[in-house]
Amino acid sequence: MNLKGKHLIDPNDFTLEELDQIFKVAQDMEKHPKKYSEICKSKILATLFYEPSTRTRLSFESAMLRMGGNILGFADATTSSVSKGESVADTVRVVSGYADIIVMRHPKEGAPLLSSEYSSVPVINGGDGGHQHPTQTLTDLLTIKNLKGKIDDNKVALCGDLKYGRTVHSLIKTLARYKNMSFYLVSPPQLKLPTYIKEFVKNEYNAEIFETSYLEEVINEVDILYMTRIQRERFFNEEDYLKLKNSYILTRDKIKDAKEDMLIMHPLPRVNEIDYSVDDDKRAVYFKQAQYGVYVRMSLMAHLLGVV
Amino acid sequence: MNLKGKHLIDPNDFTLEELDQIFKVAQDMEKHPKKYSEICKSKILATLFYEPSTRTRLSFESAMLRMGGNILGFADATTSSVSKGESVADTVRVVSGYADIIVMRHPKEGAPLLSSEYSSVPVINGGDGGHQHPTQTLTDLLTIKNLKGKIDDNKVALCGDLKYGRTVHSLIKTLARYKNMSFYLVSPPQLKLPTYIKEFVKNEYNAEIFETSYLEEVINEVDILYMTRIQRERFFNEEDYLKLKNSYILTRDKIKDAKEDMLIMHPLPRVNEIDYSVDDDKRAVYFKQAQYGVYVRMSLMAHLLGVV
Amino acid sequence: MNLKGKHLIDPNDFTLEELDQIFKVAQDMEKHPKKYSEICKSKILATLFYEPSTRTRLSFESAMLRMGGNILGFADATTSSVSKGESVADTVRVVSGYADIIVMRHPKEGAPLLSSEYSSVPVINGGDGGHQHPTQTLTDLLTIKNLKGKIDDNKVALCGDLKYGRTVHSLIKTLARYKNMSFYLVSPPQLKLPTYIKEFVKNEYNAEIFETSYLEEVINEVDILYMTRIQRERFFNEEDYLKLKNSYILTRDKIKDAKEDMLIMHPLPRVNEIDYSVDDDKRAVYFKQAQYGVYVRMSLMAHLLGVV
Numbered sequence: 001m002n003l004k005g006k007h008l009i010d011p012n013d014f015t016l017e018e019l020d021q022i023f024k025v026a027q028d029m030e031k032h033p034k035k036y037s038e039i040c041k042s043k044i045l046a047t048l049f050y051e052p053s054t055r056t057r058l059s060f061e062s063a064m065l066r067m068g069g070n071i072l073g074f075a076d077a078t079t080s081s082v083s084k085g086e087s088v089a090d091t092v093r094v095v096s097g098y099a100d101i102i103v104m105r106h107p108k109e110g111a112p113l114l115s116s117e118y119s120s121v122p123v124i125n126g127g128d129g130g131h132q133h134p135t136q137t138l139t140d141l142l143t144i145k146n147l148k149g150k151i152d153d154n155k156v157a158l159c160g161d162l163k164y165g166r167t168v169h170s171l172i173k174t175l176a177r178y179k180n181m182s183f184y185l186v187s188p189p190q191l192k193l194p195t196y197i198k199e200f201v202k203n204e205y206n207a208e209i210f211e212t213s214y215l216e217e218v219i220n221e222v223d224i225l226y227m228t229r230i231q232r233e234r235f236f237n238e239e240d241y242l243k244l245k246n247s248y249i250l251t252r253d254k255i256k257d258a259k260e261d262m263l264i265m266h267p268l269p270r271v272n273e274i275d276y277s278v279d280d281d282k283r284a285v286y287f288k289q290a291q292y293g294v295y296v297r298m299s300l301m302a303h304l305l306g307v308v
Numbered sequence: 309m310n311l312k313g314k315h316l317i318d319p320n321d322f323t324l325e326e327l328d329q330i331f332k333v334a335q336d337m338e339k340h341p342k343k344y345s346e347i348c349k350s351k352i353l354a355t356l357f358y359e360p361s362t363r364t365r366l367s368f369e370s371a372m373l374r375m376g377g378n379i380l381g382f383a384d385a386t387t388s389s390v391s392k393g394e395s396v397a398d399t400v401r402v403v404s405g406y407a408d409i410i411v412m413r414h415p416k417e418g419a420p421l422l423s424s425e426y427s428s429v430p431v432i433n434g435g436d437g438g439h440q441h442p443t444q445t446l447t448d449l450l451t452i453k454n455l456k457g458k459i460d461d462n463k464v465a466l467c468g469d470l471k472y473g474r475t476v477h478s479l480i481k482t483l484a485r486y487k488n489m490s491f492y493l494v495s496p497p498q499l500k501l502p503t504y505i506k507e508f509v510k511n512e513y514n515a516e517i518f519e520t521s522y523l524e525e526v527i528n529e530v531d532i533l534y535m536t537r538i539q540r541e542r543f544f545n546e547e548d549y550l551k552l553k554n555s556y557i558l559t560r561d562k563i564k565d566a567k568e569d570m571l572i573m574h575p576l577p578r579v580n581e582i583d584y585s586v587d588d589d590k591r592a593v594y595f596k597q598a599q600y601g602v603y604v605r606m607s608l609m610a611h612l613l614g615v616v
Numbered sequence: 617m618n619l620k621g622k623h624l625i626d627p628n629d630f631t632l633e634e635l636d637q638i639f640k641v642a643q644d645m646e647k648h649p650k651k652y653s654e655i656c657k658s659k660i661l662a663t664l665f666y667e668p669s670t671r672t673r674l675s676f677e678s679a680m681l682r683m684g685g686n687i688l689g690f691a692d693a694t695t696s697s698v699s700k701g702e703s704v705a706d707t708v709r710v711v712s713g714y715a716d717i718i719v720m721r722h723p724k725e726g727a728p729l730l731s732s733e734y735s736s737v738p739v740i741n742g743g744d745g746g747h748q749h750p751t752q753t754l755t756d757l758l759t760i761k762n763l764k765g766k767i768d769d770n771k772v773a774l775c776g777d778l779k780y781g782r783t784v785h786s787l788i789k790t791l792a793r794y795k796n797m798s799f800y801l802v803s804p805p806q807l808k809l810p811t812y813i814k815e816f817v818k819n820e821y822n823a824e825i826f827e828t829s830y831l832e833e834v835i836n837e838v839d840i841l842y843m844t845r846i847q848r849e850r851f852f853n854e855e856d857y858l859k860l861k862n863s864y865i866l867t868r869d870k871i872k873d874a875k876e877d878m879l880i881m882h883p884l885p886r887v888n889e890i891d892y893s894v895d896d897d898k899r900a901v902y903f904k905q906a907q908y909g910v911y912v913r914m915s916l917m918a919h920l921l922g923v924v
Contacts, residue, residue, distance in 0.1 A: 037350050042653050044681050046674070054382060055402060058354070061380040062406035065352050072677040074670055074691060075382060086885035094671060094884060097907040098678035268402060269394035291405040345658050362690055363710060366662070369688040370714035373660050383690060576710060577702035599713040 004306030007116040007123045011134040011174045019174075023142050025308055026292070026299035033066065036298065039307045040069030046099035047073030048091070049126070050106045055268060055290070056126050056135070060103050063297035067307075072099065089118045096120040101305055103135075104128075122304040130166050136267050137170040138300060139293035144224060146292060147263055147285060151175070157184040157218050160228035160248055160273060162193040167267045168228055169197055176205040184218040185211045188244045190236055215247055220257045225250075227266045227273055250274045255281065265289055312614030315424040315431045319442040319482045327482075331450050333616055334600070334607035341374065344606065347615045348377030354407035355381030356399070357434070358414040363576060363598070364434050364443070368411050371605035375615075380407065397426045404428040409609055411443075412436075430612040438474050444575050445478040446608060447601035452532065454600060455571055455593060459483070465492040465526050468536030468556055468581065470501040475575045476536055477505055484513040492526040493519045496552045499542055523555055528565050533558075535574045535581055558582045563589065573597055620922030623732040623739045627750040627790045635790075639758050641924055642908070642915035649682065652914065655923045656685030662715035663689030664707070665742070666722045671884060671906070672742050672751070676719050679913035683923075688715065705734045712736040717921055719751075720744075738920040746782050752883050753786040754916060755909035760840060762908060763879055763901060767791070773800040773834050776844035776864055776889065778809040783883045784844055785813055792821040800834040801827045804860045807850055831863055836873045841866075843882045843889055866890045871897065881905055 003018060014022070029036050045064040047057050052075055061071045088106070092115040095102060102119060104112045105126040112125035127133040144151050156175060158168050162185055172193070175181055183201070185193050192211065201207050212218060219225065230248050235241040249272060250264070266274060266286040278284050302308040311326060322330070337344050353372040355365050360383055369379045396414070400423040403410060410427060412420045413434040420433035435441040452459050464483060466476050470493055480501070483489055491509070493501050500519065509515050520526060527533065538556050543549040557580060558572070574582060574594040586592050610616040619634060630638070645652050661680040663673050668691055677687045704722070708731040711718060718735060720728045721742035728741035743749040760767050772791060774784050778801055788809070791797055799817070801809050808827065817823050828834060835841065846864050851857040865888060866880070882890060882902040894900050918924040 042682070042684075044678060054399070058380050058382075058403065058406050062352060065378040065380065066350070068350075070681040071380070072674050072681065072687070074674075085887045090885060091670070093903050094906045095674065097903070098674050098910060269398060271393045287401050287405070290402045294406060362707070366688050366690075366711065366714050370660060373686040373688065374658070376658075379688070577706060579701045595709050595713070598710045602714060 002306075003303040005122060006304055007119075008134050008300065008304070009113045009116055009123070009125045010132050011137040011170050012177070013134075016177060019138070019141065022138065022296065022299045022303060023145050025302065026142055026295040027146065029298050030292075030295045036067055036302070036308075038068040039302060040064060040067035040305065043067075043069040043101070043305060043307075044099040045069060045071045045073075045301065046095050046102045047071060047075070047126075048095065048102060048104045049073065049075050050077040050104070050111070052076050053105050053127065056105060059290070059293045060126070060135075060297050060301075063294050063301060066294070067298055067302060088115055092119045092123070101301055124300070124304070127166065130164055130169075132170050133166050134170055135293070135297055135300065136167050137174050138296045139289060140171050140226070140265065140267070141174065142292045142296045143265060143285060143289040144263065147288070148223065152179040152181070154224055155182045155184065155222045156224045156226060157186055157215070157222040158193075158226045158228070159186040159215055161191045161230045161234055162187040162228075163191040164234060165228050168193070168226070171226070172197065172201055176201040176207040181205075182208040183210070184222055185209060186215050186218060186248075187213065188230070188235070188240070188248075189213060190240070191230065191234055213244075213247070215250075215254065219254060220259070222262060223259065224263045224265060225258070227264065227270075229271055229273055248273060250278055252277045252281065255283065258283070310614075311611040313430060314612055315427075316442050316608065316612070317421045317424055317431070317433045318440055319445040319478050320485070321442075324485060327446070327449065330446065330604065330607045330611060331453050333610065334450055334603040335454065337606050338600075338603045344375055344610070344616075346376040347610060348372060348375035348613065351375075351377040351409070351613060351615075352407040353377060353379045353381075353609065354403050354410045355379060355383070355434075356403065356410060356412045357381065357383050358385040358396075358412070358419070360384050361413050361435065364413060367598070367601045368434070368443075368605050368609075371602050371609060374602070375606055375610060396423055400427045400431070409613055432608070432612070435474065438472055438477075440478050441474050442478055443601070443605055443608065444475050445482050446604045447597060448479050448534070448573060448575070449482065450600045450604045451573060451593060451597040452571065455596070456531065460487040460489070462531045463490045463492065463529060464532045464534060465494055465523070465530040466501075466534045466536070467494040467523055469499045469538045469542055470495040470536075471499040472539075472542060473536045476501070476534070479534070480505065480509055484509040484515040489513075490516040491518070492530055493517060494523050494526060494556075495521065496538070496543070496548070496556075497521060498544055498548070499538065521552075521555070523558075523562065527562060528567070530570060531567065532571045532573060533566070535572065535578075537579055537581055556581055558586055560585045560589065563591065566591070618922075619919040621738060622920055623735075624750050624916065624920070625729045625732055625739070625741045626748050627753040627786050628793070629750075632793060635754070635757065638754065638912065638915045638919060639761050641918065642758055642911040643762065645914050646908075646911045652683055652918070652924075654684040655918060656680060656683035656921065659683075659685040659717070659921060659923075660715040661685060661687050661689075661917065662711050662718045663687060663691070663742075664711065664718060664720045665689065665691050666693045666704075666720070666727070668692050669721050669743065672721060675906070675909045676742065676751075676913050676917075679910050679917060682910070683914055683918060704731055708735045708739070717917055740916070740920070743782065746780055746785075748786050749782050750786055751909070751913055751916065752783050753790050754912045755905060756787050756842070756881065756883070757790065758908045758912045759881060759901065759905040760879065763904070764839065768795040768797070770839045771798045771800065771837060772840045772842060773802055773831070773838040774809075774842045774844070775802040775831055777807045777846045777850055778803040778844075779807040780850060781844045784809070784842070787842070788813065788817055792817040792823040797821075798824040799826070800838055801825060802829070802831050802834060802864075804829060804846070804851070804856070804864075806852060806856070807846065829860075829863070831866075831870065835870060836875070838878060839875065840879045840881060841874070843880065843886075845887055845889055864889060866894055868893045868897065871899065874899070
């Protein structure tokens with residue numbers, strides 16, 4: 001299995017074996033950081049962020065720096081040549097002469113895929129519109145693997161805006177590939193997971209799916225509670241929003257009868273969907289999750305660059 | 309005395325002995341840069357600038373790079389997750405997993421202090437609203453120490469907007485801790501140093517204070533003239549501004565009878581409060597001062613990281 | 617010949633021998649990148665971009681990183697102290713204490729020249745208003761040298777907006793210094809090369825000049841076709857624009873009878889002035905050209921820093 005020179009556009013670009021290999025090296029990187037602190041010496045990561053994303057960008061930059069590599073790029077399309085009307089394909093063709101690997105965040109779906117066709121170096125999708133966010137998915141999987149021991153056999157609640165949230169779409173399609181998974185989809189009726197994804201998950205992988213509008217109905221059964229943001233502007237009217245929003249805010253009270261080893265995850269940034277009082281609960285692992293994001297990105301880049 | 313793992317939020321967080329230790333190493337760093345050029349290898353500085361400040365940010369970045377370390381961060385809140393409504397506490401909790409030390413500039417007073425409570429790595433206040441700017445104060449102190457030989461026993465004029473200028477507030481509260489200091493506060497009546505700071509300096513430290521609206525009255529007596537900007541919009545009316553502004557612009561003519569070894573300092577950037585013709589005078593040390601800012605930040609970070 | 621400590625403001629600041637030396641080392645850097653991968657260790661490049669330019673900035677950053685050096689700076693005046701009204705001279709005086717070499721892009725003509733007078737380290741003009749863009753010119757020259765074997769004896773068509781394009785002005789004034797050059801100036805009548813440049817090129821260097829509004833008239837004769845953008849807003853009226861714009865868009869059809877070894881060059885970014893179908897033609901070298909820009913900037917900085 002050799003990932004050198006590959007792109008990562010969709011989390012399902014990789015086989016489960018390849019994912020497992022990435023996780024194994026990520027775990028070793030966490031344990032023995034010194035061993036890897038020079039493996040990307042003289043390598044350059046270009047961060048092409050056509051829309052701002054502190055967390056994803058800084059996570060990638062930290063990952064590259066921790067392997068002894070270097071970074072260049074832009075954090076925002078307004079400081080780039082985009083303002084002069086250049087196509088993404090041209091930008092990538094030029095930047096692939098400046099750098100050894102590229103991560104791109106773009107508001108338009110498909111921009112990273114298109115870019116990968118023009119790039120002479122590996123391209124990683126750092127999030128494209130409402131479409132995919134594969135390194136968030138790798139982060140989520142590594143978190144589950146590290147804290148649950150394995151990804152198979154878990155009951156996972158996904159809570160919040162399941163209609164527009166690309167994080168959730170990427171995640172469920174990848175989780176479904178593991179054995180014996182059950183999904184509890186918790187969302188307001190107008191923000192349900194799109195049917196084509198539900199069908200895909202059920203038919204391709206035989207995963208079990210339950211849908212509900214009430215978190216309380218499922219919270220005590222699940223092994224993993226994956227929270228996401230609900231944006232007020234997604235609701236059809238203010239009345240619906242006010243009626244429903246409290247159901248989707250996690251409080252200490254709501255988790256008091258949940259499993260002792262349940263993981264509470266969140267891709268961050270959170271706004272108010274997890275109350276600050278929950279942070280001290282040992283089941284709240286979202287800050288650990290952000291930390292695992294660095295290790296998984298280190299491992300990913302090291303594999304695509306062929307240095308591990 | 310061990311500063312490893314500490315934060316720097318207020319310049320008075322450190323004892324005079326600790327400050328002295330920082331200055332001593334800064335002086336050695338200036339003399340023997342090679343000796344320190346690798347001490348921060350594999351270390352990462354995160355620069356979280358919620359409002360732009362080229363000078364402070366670049367000074368920190370230069371300091372870290374000169375010690376062989378690395379940098380990541382943002383220069384502007386608009387390219388950060390702040391736009392998604394994330395709290396500073398959450399951002400810092402995540403970023404402290406990405407970096408080994410953090411410097412934060414924030415428009416709100418207290419944001420760096422709050423951040424330090426959530427961070428697992430040292431946090432340095434890079435300026436918070438009208439409140440504190442401790443590394444500017446360290447820079448100013450090192451400049452005086454280097455060019456006067458000692459900080460004690462100096463007559464210091466502080467000139468300009470003493471009401472809103474955080475630089476001046478930080479500086480006077482720290483200078484007052486040294487022996488036998490006299491302060492000459494030169495400002496328009498409506499921009500005087502706040503009474504609570506004046507009382508603090510007088511009562512706690514027995515420093516002498518003189519107040520005046522006219523620079524001419526004191527300029528020939530002082531050892532140090534610290535100039536700051538006066539913003540037009542701070543004045544109650546245009547008439548006052550026009551009447552007073554020339555008193556607060558330093559010219560060659562105004563310094564012709566000042567002491568031969570007086571230091572003319574300025575935190576920079578200047579707009580028009582020091583005439584360009586003054587730059588060639590050997591007493592004008594504001595560009596040297598900016599240079600010392602790099603050495604003092606090197607020493608500060610090296611201490612907080614525990615590598616010296 | 618020693619370029620250490622020099623500035624590069626105008627491409628004609630250097631003799632042809634000095635340019636040749638820069639090209640020779642650039643060629644060696646392309647062939648033996650490892651040999652040069654540490655020569656700028658501990659050196660810092662400051663990128664002061666008062667207007668955004670991804671390509672130029674990232675090209676410089678890649679160049680410095682490939683020599684083992686470091687970078688700091690800003691990509692945009694809005695995240696700099698400029699917003700506080702500081703003069704460029706003051707900024708440069710301070711930044712030359714933070715870095716070992718500076719590249720500046722500025723919307724005002726002459727800003728880099730002024731800066732070089734206040735800087736204690738080498739300043740490179742990264743483009744100033746409609747004036748000069750010397751490192752683009754070095755890039756263009758290296759491209760011709762690499763792909764044609766020599767710069768002398770070439771017939772060069774310059775096509776597009778020759779009135780306002782600083783790239784073209786820099787280029788023609790430098791190319792004219794080589795032996796036996798002919799220039800074919802192809803532009804709409806209202807966007808012709810300024811007379812003072814034409815006179816300079818003719819009188820100083822005896823270069824031959826032909827002017828036309830029709831690319832078709834000259835395309836089959838030339839060795840090099842240098843395309844540039846025409847901005848719609850440069851035309852006096854919409855009618856002229858619509859009538860002329862197609863003449864200045866390069867298509868496969870237009871090059872079918874051009875020389876087999878003609879080079880099609882472009883400073884990039886392109887908008888629509890070269891049709892995408894031309895990209896696959898082996899004569900289209902604009903992406904290679906962008907790549908050579910990294911090597912020539914490496915060599916330039918290494919010379920100014922005195923490390924080669």
